[in-house]
Amino acid sequence: MDLHFFKYQGTGNDFVLIDNRIPIFKNDAKFIQGLCDRRFGVGADGLILLENPSDSISDFKMIYFNADGKESSMCGNGGRCIVAFAKQLGIIDSETTFEAVDGLHSAIIKGETVSLKMIDVPTVNLSREASFMNTGSPHHVAFVDDVKDFDVFAQGRRIRNLPNYEAIGGTNVNFIQVIDGDVHVRTYERGVEDETYSCGTGVTAAAITSKMANKVEDLPVKVLTKGGSLEVDFEIEGLNAAKNIWLKGPATFVFEGNYNDKT
Numbered sequence: 001m002d003l004h005f006f007k008y009q010g011t012g013n014d015f016v017l018i019d020n021r022i023p024i025f026k027n028d029a030k031f032i033q034g035l036c037d038r039r040f041g042v043g044a045d046g047l048i049l050l051e052n053p054s055d056s057i058s059d060f061k062m063i064y065f066n067a068d069g070k071e072s073s074m075c076g077n078g079g080r081c082i083v084a085f086a087k088q089l090g091i092i093d094s095e096t097t098f099e100a101v102d103g104l105h106s107a108i109i110k111g112e113t114v115s116l117k118m119i120d121v122p123t124v125n126l127s128r129e130a131s132f133m134n135t136g137s138p139h140h141v142a143f144v145d146d147v148k149d150f151d152v153f154a155q156g157r158r159i160r161n162l163p164n165y166e167a168i169g170g171t172n173v174n175f176i177q178v179i180d181g182d183v184h185v186r187t188y189e190r191g192v193e194d195e196t197y198s199c200g201t202g203v204t205a206a207a208i209t210s211k212m213a214n215k216v217e218d219l220p221v222k223v224l225t226k227g228g229s230l231e232v233d234f235e236i237e238g239l240n241a242a243k244n245i246w247l248k249g250p251a252t253f254v255f256e257g258n259y260n261d262k263t
């Protein structure tokens with residue numbers, strides 16, 4: 001059976017999206033791995049299903065799978081892309097509320113720019129060299145001196161697999177450097193098991209870390225990734241929490257097609 005898919009990217013973090021309002025998709029890890037494979041499949045960092053909502057206030061529901069084929073936690077760039085996808089399908093106009101694995105999200109779309117409200121972050125564990133928080137997905141954030149030439153793959157894989165992160169299934173790892181007030185970030189993503197061009201929940205964690213460590217002054221925080229720039233606006237609450245968090249940036253339709261489902 002041919003599977004009709006839509007390809008989107010948000011600052012180079014790329015996704016296959018499927019309209020699954022009429023449930024046609026078989027949740028099979030090997031199939032998803034094949035679909036996301038950059039040589040033998042369509043190629044993507046993850047797969048996103050758009051489904052009918054299970055509550056009365058959401059326009060749709062988002063289900064996220066990493067490229068390893070396993071369903072995972074919230075995807076910030078994917079959340080921005082599914083909003084653009086919902087608009088393309090005529091489900092929404094310029095604003096929406098949708099369900100995701102970490103709760104309800106509001107979003108606003110203007111042209112190709114999508115602003116996505118992220119969940120509140122009740123606890124940021126901040127030390128001199130690093131931070132840990134959950135922005136919808138778990139993120140370890142470390143300051144480095146030369147982010148451009150940093151060995152993100154080796155160091156990211158090492159930290160992702162540290163025993164202290166085993167209980168949560170490992171963590172995503174972000175390496176950041178603040179240059180002239182802008183946060184430069186590179187991310188090793190859990191479930192992709194490689195560096196991605198951008199990670200929305202990671203960008204959010206990088207911005208909050210930089211502000212709490214007094215490395216940036218102004219809000220919103222501008223964050224530069226390999227795939228482009230995003231803005232993160234938020235309020236610091238007390239000593240180590242953040243709320244009213246918005247992730248803003250481009251979400252671009254790339255192409256649509258049919259995938260020959262051999263299973």
Ligand SMILES: N[C@H](CCC[C@H](N)C(=O)O)C(=O)O
Nearest residue numbers: 072075076077137199200201
């Ligand atoms: N790999 C992440 C989920 C996707 C996060 C990323 N693509 C984003 O934009 O937030 C995890 O398993 O925790």
